[in-house]
Amino acid sequence: MEILVCVRRVPDTSENEIQLNSAGNDIERDDLVYSVNEPDNYAVEEALQIAAKAGGNVTVVTVGGDDDEEVLRREMAMGANQGVLLSDKVFDGSDGKGIATILKAFVQKNKYDLILTGIQAEDGGAQVGGMLAALLDYPFASLVNSIEILDGKKLKVGREIEGGNREMNEIDLPCVLSIQTGINEPRYVGMRGIRQVASVEIPTCGASDLGVAAGTVGEAGAKVKRTDYFVPAFGKGAEILQGSQEEIIDKLIELMKAKGGMN
Amino acid sequence: MARIFAYIVHKGGIADDSAAELVAAARKIDSAATPTAVITGWGADLDAVCETLRASYSEVWKIANEAPAYPNAELIRQALVKVVPSGGIVLVPHAHFGIDLSPGLSIKLNSAYVSDVLGIDGIDGDWLKVVRQEFGGQVSAHVRCDVSSGAVINIRPGAFKPQDGTPANGVVVDKSAEVGTLAAGRRYLETVVAEAGDVDITKHAVLVSVGRGIQEKDNIAIAEELADVLGAAVSCSRPVVDAKWLPKSRQVGSSGQTVKPKVYMACGISGSFQHLAGLKGNPFIVAINKNPKAPIFQVAEVGIVTDMLEFLPELTNKIREAKGAAV
Numbered sequence: 001m002e003i004l005v006c007v008r009r010v011p012d013t014s015e016n017e018i019q020l021n022s023a024g025n026d027i028e029r030d031d032l033v034y035s036v037n038e039p040d041n042y043a044v045e046e047a048l049q050i051a052a053k054a055g056g057n058v059t060v061v062t063v064g065g066d067d068d069e070e071v072l073r074r075e076m077a078m079g080a081n082q083g084v085l086l087s088d089k090v091f092d093g094s095d096g097k098g099i100a101t102i103l104k105a106f107v108q109k110n111k112y113d114l115i116l117t118g119i120q121a122e123d124g125g126a127q128v129g130g131m132l133a134a135l136l137d138y139p140f141a142s143l144v145n146s147i148e149i150l151d152g153k154k155l156k157v158g159r160e161i162e163g164g165n166r167e168m169n170e171i172d173l174p175c176v177l178s179i180q181t182g183i184n185e186p187r188y189v190g191m192r193g194i195r196q197v198a199s200v201e202i203p204t205c206g207a208s209d210l211g212v213a214a215g216t217v218g219e220a221g222a223k224v225k226r227t228d229y230f231v232p233a234f235g236k237g238a239e240i241l242q243g244s245q246e247e248i249i250d251k252l253i254e255l256m257k258a259k260g261g262m263n
Numbered sequence: 264m265a266r267i268f269a270y271i272v273h274k275g276g277i278a279d280d281s282a283a284e285l286v287a288a289a290r291k292i293d294s295a296a297t298p299t300a301v302i303t304g305w306g307a308d309l310d311a312v313c314e315t316l317r318a319s320y321s322e323v324w325k326i327a328n329e330a331p332a333y334p335n336a337e338l339i340r341q342a343l344v345k346v347v348p349s350g351g352i353v354l355v356p357h358a359h360f361g362i363d364l365s366p367g368l369s370i371k372l373n374s375a376y377v378s379d380v381l382g383i384d385g386i387d388g389d390w391l392k393v394v395r396q397e398f399g400g401q402v403s404a405h406v407r408c409d410v411s412s413g414a415v416i417n418i419r420p421g422a423f424k425p426q427d428g429t430p431a432n433g434v435v436v437d438k439s440a441e442v443g444t445l446a447a448g449r450r451y452l453e454t455v456v457a458e459a460g461d462v463d464i465t466k467h468a469v470l471v472s473v474g475r476g477i478q479e480k481d482n483i484a485i486a487e488e489l490a491d492v493l494g495a496a497v498s499c500s501r502p503v504v505d506a507k508w509l510p511k512s513r514q515v516g517s518s519g520q521t522v523k524p525k526v527y528m529a530c531g532i533s534g535s536f537q538h539l540a541g542l543k544g545n546p547f548i549v550a551i552n553k554n555p556k557a558p559i560f561q562v563a564e565v566g567i568v569t570d571m572l573e574f575l576p577e578l579t580n581k582i583r584e585a586k587g588a589a590v
Contacts, residue, residue, distance in 0.1 A: 011398070017555075122397065122398050122399065127376060127378055135370055143362060159363070169451055169452060181501070182504060185507065229397070237563075238560045255564075261495075
């Protein structure tokens, strides 16, 4: 089975406090630690496990610039057979549909039985997978938390729905699935693994290679644009307890008693 | 002004809370809006929901079709593409069904898509101005969306408060014939109900709930010890379940359990809306988190900015001492 996994490099929220910049129009991007979007790691792990069972190759692809190569290499260190960078000036400022349009062009140049994405990016809208499927006229399922290969033409997939319940579906190949976190345990990638793929050539495709018309992607094609970032004024927020740890604990115990938290 | 549609999610003959919230969202786009409800389904359940919708919607478009008796987004997308006129703005609740439906629907309607909208600042020419959250709610973003060729807007459940209004006394319009036969490459099989866990967190008055800040599996014991002295249970947020440190039955949130404790201690939990969606009954929330920007501090009563791994054992000791003294 030929599997494509679409990944993204995002600011890592477990490593960073996301704050506004001094101009108040963007987040503070200096010193941000970037990593692979977390759900994308689960998607790559799932692809590797499927390829191990059914045979075939795993390709990872991202839309971005030179900085984004590092996430492709990381996923190759996990075991992906190859990485491809889709990069072009005209791609800058693409909205979700723009990214899906670029990916569609790439998929049509190649042949994949299964396309996976992470369910959502930290700064994204859980949208590219569903859009890509619709552009390709492939079936789609989101929030996928289990995959079973039925035969060469079908999968049985579970979707995470409310209350911890799982919705089981049969889906025809080729299809697009967006993968929920927790579907598997992504393998650990050590420095040694990263070093082994450090010098592997990563092919780059631009708009003309893919046959993407400039007006359909990038800033020019975007119908959805972020104006700025801000921090909203929420109600009063929490009363932050101050003082020494001992004072804080005493105060907290008083409050807990008053609210029925200690029996 | 573009015509606004609200997709109605329903189950067992009862409309989801979002049905009323989408009316409120439509009025934020256009204060004079009379949105049209669009609903798919089958049989008596469908008719029962249509009847209740007449109170809040002036027009209810009913699509009766046996194929999506279970709401399969792949089938329902085809139905909506057949009935929604070009340029229409379609509002959909942003939950597991809307996440499944809307991105592809926007492609097939050739319209714009914005997901998980929690605020609407009105329309400026062709541009609808909305508010989203990014980075787990640490920052918000103003987003503009060109609605000149229509839009699909996913609305965050609970973000728009339903307004009291005069009953719409609406009409139900049967659109079933326009839809015809539906078939898709994805077929619903069954729903597997979650297994009951060792501890029923929905029955506890006090929950010590842990998130990513617990850092490793061995640290769960720190929360267990505090829970023991409090007579509480340990619950958690999604990353702890993803890491397999606690079973799914301990997860609070829209994809986990809905709990109604008196006191909720959120320890190392950032406070995403999916997590908070599982917290009902207005509990007293204590937030303990290293990151002062964590969204949990916006909803908590009391906050402590500190490392839970140091703080919780101290708290446990103090409570143990206090209890010992009281005996």
